Amino acid sequence: MTNDTTAHIVSYGKLTAVWTALLVLTAATVLVTRVDLGAAKVWAALAIACLKSGLVIAFFMHMKYETRLFRAILFVALVTLATFIGFTFFDVLYR
Amino acid sequence: MSHIEKDEVGAKLGMWLFLFTELLLFGGLFILYAVYLARYPGQFSTGGRQLDLVFGATNTVVLLTSSLLAAMAVTAIKRGARRATLALLSGTLACAGIFLAIKYLEWSAKIRHGIFPDSPRLIAGPPGESVFFGLYYLTTGLHGIHVVIGAALIGWIVAGVKSGAIHAGDNVSLENVTLYWHLVDLVWIFIFPLYYLIL
Numbered sequence: 001m002t003n004d005t006t007a008h009i010v011s012y013g014k015l016t017a018v019w020t021a022l023l024v025l026t027a028a029t030v031l032v033t034r035v036d037l038g039a040a041k042v043w044a045a046l047a048i049a050c051l052k053s054g055l056v057i058a059f060f061m062h063m064k065y066e067t068r069l070f071r072a073i074l075f076v077a078l079v080t081l082a083t084f085i086g087f088t089f090f091d092v093l094y095r
Numbered sequence: 096m097s098h099i100e101k102d103e104v105g106a107k108l109g110m111w112l113f114l115f116t117e118l119l120l121f122g123g124l125f126i127l128y129a130v131y132l133a134r135y136p137g138q139f140s141t142g143g144r145q146l147d148l149v150f151g152a153t154n155t156v157v158l159l160t161s162s163l164l165a166a167m168a169v170t171a172i173k174r175g176a177r178r179a180t181l182a183l184l185s186g187t188l189a190c191a192g193i194f195l196a197i198k199y200l201e202w203s204a205k206i207r208h209g210i211f212p213d214s215p216r217l218i219a220g221p222p223g224e225s226v227f228f229g230l231y232y233l234t235t236g237l238h239g240i241h242v243v244i245g246a247a248l249i250g251w252i253v254a255g256v257k258s259g260a261i262h263a264g265d266n267v268s269l270e271n272v273t274l275y276w277h278l279v280d281l282v283w284i285f286i287f288p289l290y291y292l293i294l
Contacts, residue, residue, distance in 0.1 A: 009173045010166070019163040026155050026287075030148070033292040045288035052284045060166040061277045062270075067104070070111060077115035081122045085129070092130050 008065040018059045025052050103267045110271040114278050117241075121282045124234045128289060131226050138223025143294025145210070146231070150201045151291035154194050155283065161190030162280040165249075165273040175263040177256060184253050187276065191246040198239055202232075231290055238286060241279045248272045 029048040033041045058064040063074065132139050168183035209216035210228055217225040252272050255261040261269050 009170055012167055012170060015163055015166050015170065019159060022159045023156065026152070026159065029288055029292060030152060033288065042293045045293050049284050049288050053281050056162065056277055056281055056284070060162050060280075061274055062169075066107075070108065073108075073111060073115070077118055081119060084119075084122065085126055088126050088130060092133060 008062070010059060010062065010065070015059065018055050022052055022055060025055075101265065101267065106267045106271060107274070110274050114274060117278055117282075121234075121237070121285075124230065124237070125285060125289070128230050128234070131223070131230065135221075135223025135226065138221045139227050140294045141221075142224045142227030142231070143290060145205075146291050147201060147204070148291055150197055151287055154197050155287045157190050157194050157197070158280045158283050161187045161194070162277050164190065165276045169266070169270055169273055172256070172261065172266045172269055173263060177262070180256050180269075181253060184249055184256070188246055188249055188253075191242055191249070194242055195239065198235065202235075234286060234290070238279065238282055241282070245272075245276045245279050248275060 025048050029045050032044045032048070035041065037044065057074070063070060164183045164186040168180050168187065171179040171183055205211065205228075211217075212229050212232055217228055249272060252261065252269050255268065
């Protein structure tokens with residue numbers, strides 16, 4: 001029974017596809033930041049970084065195949081971090 | 096199959112909880128970066144443009160590849176392919192070595208140019224640039240320490256696979272170490288655009 005949640009094996013093919021996507025996204029982030037977009041390039045680069053992290057967490061780290069408990073604690077950690085960032089900027093920007 | 100009762104889910108849950116503390120550790124450094132970027136946008140730009148994009152991009156590709164090999168090693172051990180597991184983990188270790196060698200070249204070039212914490216050049220320069228390079232050395236240094244620890248842990252896992260302690264039926268330690276390795280990759284996924292690209 002304990003093996004059920006860990007029994008899912010991700011194929012080499014799928015992992016390689018994820019790696020290819022990560023390399024394409026890396027190239028995209030380099031290209032998009034070479035263009036003079038002002039503040040938009042910061043958001044574009046961060047959005048691509050979040051997308052890459054999502055791929056790493058979901059497939060390389062098997063989060064897609066874990067139980068709901070794992071996703072719940074990941075969510076709590078990300079919300080905590082977002083709260084820190086959000087409240088810091090409330091302070092810094094409107095002081 | 097092992098007859099000792101092992102709680103794989105519990106072991107992985109513990110590892111994830113530890114990874115969240117790491118996330119908050121690096122998250123704190125990224126908050127510092129963001130606050131100082133808002134305060135000194137021009138001086139951060141001057142600092143960021145002095146970083147070498149080729150070194151940064153190469154290291155990104157090296158780390159992504161190392162992560163792929165580590166993830167493949169988990170697949171290999173679960174399929175009972177012991178030799179493939181060892182080969183893949185050796186590949187991960189090789190990537191860790193390349194990453195650190197590139198980091199060494201990058202840091203030593205900066206230090207030769209008089210850019211290091213508390214250097215006369217930075218003290219004489221504008222405050223934002225000195226803060227930028229302080230954060231650069233702190234963040235990439237802490238990340239580098241994580242690479243070294245991750246590589247040491249992978250070495251320990253390689254020994255376990257060789258001795259037969261880690262096998263198709265009992266490999267949660269390998270899985271947990273690769274989770275740590277992916278975290279090192281995740282942090283770099285944010286360091287790269289923030290320090291090398293957007294400024």
